[in-house]
Amino acid sequence: MKQFKTIDVWISMILIFSFVIYGCCRQDEYFLTGYFVVGGWQVISMLVHYFNKWFCEAGTKRRNYHFTVFTIFILAGAGIIFTAILYLVLIVLLFAAPVMAIFYTWLCYDEVYVKMQRPLDLLK
Template sequence: MKKFKTTDAWISTGLILSFVIINIINKPSGLIDESILTGYFVVGGWQVVSMLVHAYKHWFTEKWSARYVYHWVTFISLVTMPGSFWVLAITAPFMALYYTVLCFLEIGKMNERPLNILK
């Protein structure tokens, strides 16, 4: 689990940073540009795969945990996407950043010494 979580967090960070750099270099002409859409789908696709692995393995998905709530918010967002595309287009980058931060927080929790966890 530790290896997957660490890899997951760094891949997510790398993808986000690479698409930010690509968009700075390309200087998109409009709100919806090809490189922006590619970034949305690549980063989002990776994070959905990661979410499915977490859900299947029951990692950090206890009821009402941050990841549990995030999974439900994402599921509802995907189901309602046809009617709320623009809302999702605006909130997706913030969700991606939150997911990445959540991964790093979970890595920190896993790396705590056992006695610190009991506090």
């Protein structure tokens, strides 16, 4: 678990940093590629955490984040029928998705480098 979570944190940080640089260099509509790549990676990470029951207890930050993302998926699905909902969700996500990606990366970092430390390591 620790190895996966460590790799997950570093891949998220590298992807976010890379696509920020890519977006600044290109300065066109292709910056949206980063939304899908980073978001896709983090959704896969969320699914792995959910099915392995890692840090997904009720009331945790991760569980609340999973619920938020699930709600966004439901709203986007409803947007297929009611296009006004889809437009609203997409506009909100245009600004919220980068914040969500950074929060999720911080959440993973916190789990690996703070919560998973052995108690004796904290005494140093």
